[in-house]
Amino acid sequence: MDDPMKRLLQRLIRRIPSQMLKITLDKWGRLTAAQQRSMDFTQPKRVLTEKLLSICEENEWTVKHVTELEMIYIMDNPNQGMWNALQLMDPEDDSPSVNLMQFKEQFKSHLGEIVRHVSVKMKKHTDEAIWIRIAWGDGFSRSNHLKPTYVVHQLQTPYVFVTSLTSKQKPLLSQALILATRYQNIKDANLSGQKLTAIRDLLMRQYQQVFPNKYHSPLTEKTQTVLNTQIEREQAESAANRCQMACEAFGDGMLPQLQSAVYKLETKFRDPANKTMTEREEPFRCVVKFASTNLLESLRQCASSGVASTPVTPLLSSIPLKGKNYFVVTDNGPGSSQK
Amino acid sequence: MSAKGVLGHLSLLEVQARSLKTQPQQQQSRVKELKVKVEELITQRDQLRAEIQTHQTLQKLRTSMDKQCTDEEDEEMNEDSENSQFLRLMARHTQLKDLLHAHHLIGGYDIIKTRQGKGVCVSLATAYEGTYLDMFNLEIDLKPTLRICRHNIPPFIPLNSIAEQSNMQTDIRAFLDTLSQHLNAFAGRKHQLKLVKELHKSVEVMESNVLCSVLVLMFTLPREKTAVLCMLDYTDHTRCLPTRVSFESEDKKLPESPQWKKNYNLLMETPVHKALITMKKMGNIA
Numbered sequence: 277m278d279d280p281m282k283r284l285l286q287r288l289i290r291r292i293p294s295q296m297l298k299i300t301l302d303k304w305g306r307l308t309a310a311q312q313r314s315m316d317f318t319q320p321k322r323v324l325t326e327k328l329l330s331i332c333e334e335n336e337w338t339v340k341h342v343t344e345l346e347m348i349y350i351m352d353n354p355n356q357g358m359w360n361a362l363q364l365m366d367p368e369d370d371s372p373s374v375n376l377m378q379f380k381e382q383f384k385s386h387l388g389e390i391v392r393h394v395s396v397k398m399k400k401h402t403d404e405a406i407w408i409r410i411a412w413g414d415g416f417s418r419s420n421h422l423k424p425t426y427v428v429h430q431l432q433t434p435y436v437f438v439t440s441l442t443s444k445q446k447p448l449l450s451q452a453l454i455l456a457t458r459y460q461n462i463k464d465a466n467l468s469g470q471k472l473t474a475i476r477d478l479l480m481r482q483y484q485q486v487f488p489n490k491y492h493s494p495l496t497e498k499t500q501t502v503l504n505t506q507i508e509r510e511q512a513e514s515a516a517n518r519c520q521m522a523c524e525a526f527g528d529g530m531l532p533q534l535q536s537a538v539y540k541l542e543t544k545f546r547d548p549a550n551k552t553m554t555e556r557e558e559p560f561r562c563v564v565k566f567a568s569t570n571l572l573e574s575l576r577q578c579a580s581s582g583v584a585s586t587p588v589t590p591l592l593s594s595i596p597l598k599g600k601n602y603f604v605v606t607d608n609g610p611g612s613s614q615k
Numbered sequence: 616m617s618a619k620g621v622l623g624h625l626s627l628l629e630v631q632a633r634s635l636k637t638q639p640q641q642q643q644s645r646v647k648e649l650k651v652k653v654e655e656l657i658t659q660r661d662q663l664r665a666e667i668q669t670h671q672t673l674q675k676l677r678t679s680m681d682k683q684c685t686d687e688e689d690e691e692m693n694e695d696s697e698n699s700q701f702l703r704l705m706a707r708h709t710q711l712k713d714l715l716h717a718h719h720l721i722g723g724y725d726i727i728k729t730r731q732g733k734g735v736c737v738s739l740a741t742a743y744e745g746t747y748l749d750m751f752n753l754e755i756d757l758k759p760t761l762r763i764c765r766h767n768i769p770p771f772i773p774l775n776s777i778a779e780q781s782n783m784q785t786d787i788r789a790f791l792d793t794l795s796q797h798l799n800a801f802a803g804r805k806h807q808l809k810l811v812k813e814l815h816k817s818v819e820v821m822e823s824n825v826l827c828s829v830l831v832l833m834f835t836l837p838r839e840k841t842a843v844l845c846m847l848d849y850t851d852h853t854r855c856l857p858t859r860v861s862f863e864s865e866d867k868k869l870p871e872s873p874q875w876k877k878n879y880n881l882l883m884e885t886p887v888h889k890a891l892i893t894m895k896k897m898g899n900i901a
Contacts, residue, residue: 372773373850375829376822404824432771432826485767487752488729488736597765 281339284421285332288346289325297324300349306341307331339421343397347409350426351401354472357439361465361475361599362450364434364457371458372432376400379431383408383456390448395419405430412445425449428472429457435465435479437472466600474532479599483532486523518586522579525588526596531572537601539564539591544607559607572596669702676706724791733757734764739795741802743855744886748802760784771826772797796853801827803855803886810888817901818891828852830887834900841865843900847882857883874899 292300298317301307307315311331315324332342384396393413400406408427411419425445428437436453450462469475477483509515545553545560553560568574575592578584584592595601680703719725725738734756741748754765761784768774777797783790804827811832812820821844822831830847841864848859860882862870869875878899881890894900 372826372828372852373848376824400822431824432828434770479770481767481769485752485765487738487754487765487767488727489725489738489752 280421281332281337281342282329284339284342284346285329285337286325287422288342288349289328290321292349294321294324296349296353300345300352303348303352304345306335306337306345308335311335343395343409343411343421343424346424347397347399347407350409351399351407354428355470355474358468358470359437359439359472359475360441361467361479362436362438362453362462363465364436364454364459364462366460367434368458368460374431374456374458376406376431379406379456383452386455387448387452390451393418395421403430410445410449427453428476429453430480431457433480434459435476436462437476439472466602468601469534469536471533471535474534477532478534478596483530484528486520486528488524515580518582519580521586521588522576525579525593526572526576531570531576531596533569533573534571534595534601535567535569537566537571537595538603540602540604542604542606571601672702673706673709676703677710680706680710724795729754737791739791739798741795741799743799743803743806746806748806751798761787768794768798769825772801793853800853800855804828804849807855807887811891814888815891815895826852830857832887834894837898837901843869845882847887855886857887 289297294317298315301315302312311334314331315327317324319327335341380398383398387394387396387410391412392415395411395413397409398406399409406429408429410425410427411421412423412425413419423440425441426439427449429435438449441449454460454462465479467475467479541562541564542559545556547554566575572595575584575588575595579586579588579592591603591605594603715725724740727736728734729736734754737753737755739751739753741751751768752766753763753768756762756764763774763778766774772794774794777793778790781790781793808820808823808827808830811818817835819833820830821833822829828849830849832845832847834843834845835841836843844863846859846861846863847857849856850858860879862875862879864870870879874897877897878890878894881893884890885893891900
């Protein structure tokens with residue numbers, strides 16, 4: 277029996293939480309009814325792993341089968357690990373008409389040409405996103421299935437999301453992607469997060485944005501939940517204003533969950549009380565990181581409660597506006613690094 | 616008891632005497648109050664009368680303006696007085712406001728000023744077959760050049776190239792019209808896909824994409840129970856109907872049969888969810 281296959285299966289079962297194991301195995305559908313019945317999911321993982329390994333021998337599963345199972349699990353539970361967004365640039369004329377079949381063929385063939393011993397698996401998700409699992413090898417060794425890269429892309433959009441991609445693998449993947457999607461270039465979108473759905477929703481604008489509108493302002497209705505007509509809020513108008521500006525900057529309702537925002541400062545030190553530092557020629561290098569379980573929600577609350585001044589500073593509102601959470605701030609204003 | 620009674624009576628009389636002293640003053644102040652009230656009411660009445668007068672003049676001006684618009688005559692110059700010019704301006708203002716409101720009601724785009732006139736916000740409504748769908752918005756900075764600073768248009772609509780090609784800087788109407796075309800067509804195609812999934816469970820959607828420019832459906836033939844693959848390409852993103860329809864099946868002669876030629880025409884000329892209804896009625900598909 278394949279040792280690498282066993283290791284892969286062991287690792288995978290260890291990774292999948294017990295509650296998800298039954299659902300994922302059922303979805304995979306490779307266990308016979310009898311085998312399904314024989315699995316007792318209340319037992320500890322160690323026992324389940326042993327059971328599955330023996331079923332594996334029975335059914336003569338290969339690495340291919342196990343990677344299938346892994347892909348099903350990751351596709352249904354994408355909000356783990358660290359995802360980075362890439363942006364495709366300068367589309368060719370025929371890029372809007374690239375279809376699924378074309379993309380799949382082109383990607384596999386181009387990647388196969390640049391990387392030896394690469395194992396590529398592609399699957400389309402219900403939301404029309406193409407999921408690609410890449411197990412990298414090189415001239416000397418076969419594909420390493422224990423450290424696969426996952427790539428997610430929706431055709432006719434300029435964004436690609438990747439996880440577990442090393443700096444060595446990045447240019448190879450980039451090359452294959454631009455050739456398959458018929459774009460000329462790809463760059464870092466400077467957006468990363470643990471939740472794939474959040475960074476995707478942010479870039480695809482799949483959250484409720486707020487715009488100034490003549491015909492209805494639903495936000496003012498929210499702040500007017502008058503419980504007692506005898507009580508008048510002193511600063512009701514300014515509170516409503518702040519709320520409106522906060523929502524215009526960040527959005528309304530559920531916001532995509534980002535975990536951090538990083539600002540790399542390359543600006544000159546400015547403090548009249550500290551002459552030594554201010555007199556220095558070089559910029560004061562410093563990195564500011566905001567971290568939260570739901571960064572955009574906390575920033576919105578800062579603005580609507582008055583902790584952060586309104587109108588919201590472009591440094592903060594650039595996060596949803598530009599869809600980035602990594603900024604390099606120079607004295608000319610906030611920009612983004614081109615990595 | 617009797618002492619209380621007498622003392623009580625005395626204090627009552629005292630109070631009465633006191634109140635009698637102040638009463639005439641009270642009466643005087645009351646009269647003053649009422650006189651002031653009368654003045655206020657007279658001023659209010661005069662104000663209301665003036666407003667009614669202005670309103671009636673405006674109505675007359677509006678009617679003559681609306682008539683002039685349809686007759687395409689030159690405007691008459693009545694009195695050159697400041698007052699009449701101002702009233703004419705007000706009438707024109709109400710005319711424009713009504714026009715904008717009508718434009719909004721028919722699903723055209725709304726535009727409002729933002730940030731004290733430094734920018735505008737355009738709202739484009741989309742609709743298909745009488746159903747209002749999504750609303751898209753653009754915030755545009757006016758100076759130094761027109762620049763789109765914020766929007767909720769999905770990234771697969773080529774906003775920047777539309778702006779360039781329709782010369783947004785010089786002809787914003789052309790830009791908004793083209794953008795509205797793209798958005799309405801996209802919303803229409805998306806809505807058709809939604810209806811196909813809801814109304815035609817026997818037809819399987821094999822492939823589609825976020826732009827809804829590609830649709831691959833699988834039909835089942837009612838009698839033979841075999842499958843026919845149908846590919847719809849919507850390469851013109853400003854239209855809701857496909858630019859190309861093709862069929863694939865094991866029976867190579869099928870696409871040439873008169874039945875399927877009819878199906879081809881249906882799919883090219885009618886929205887897909889409606890075409891499928893007709894195809895089912897004709898017994899061509901299950």
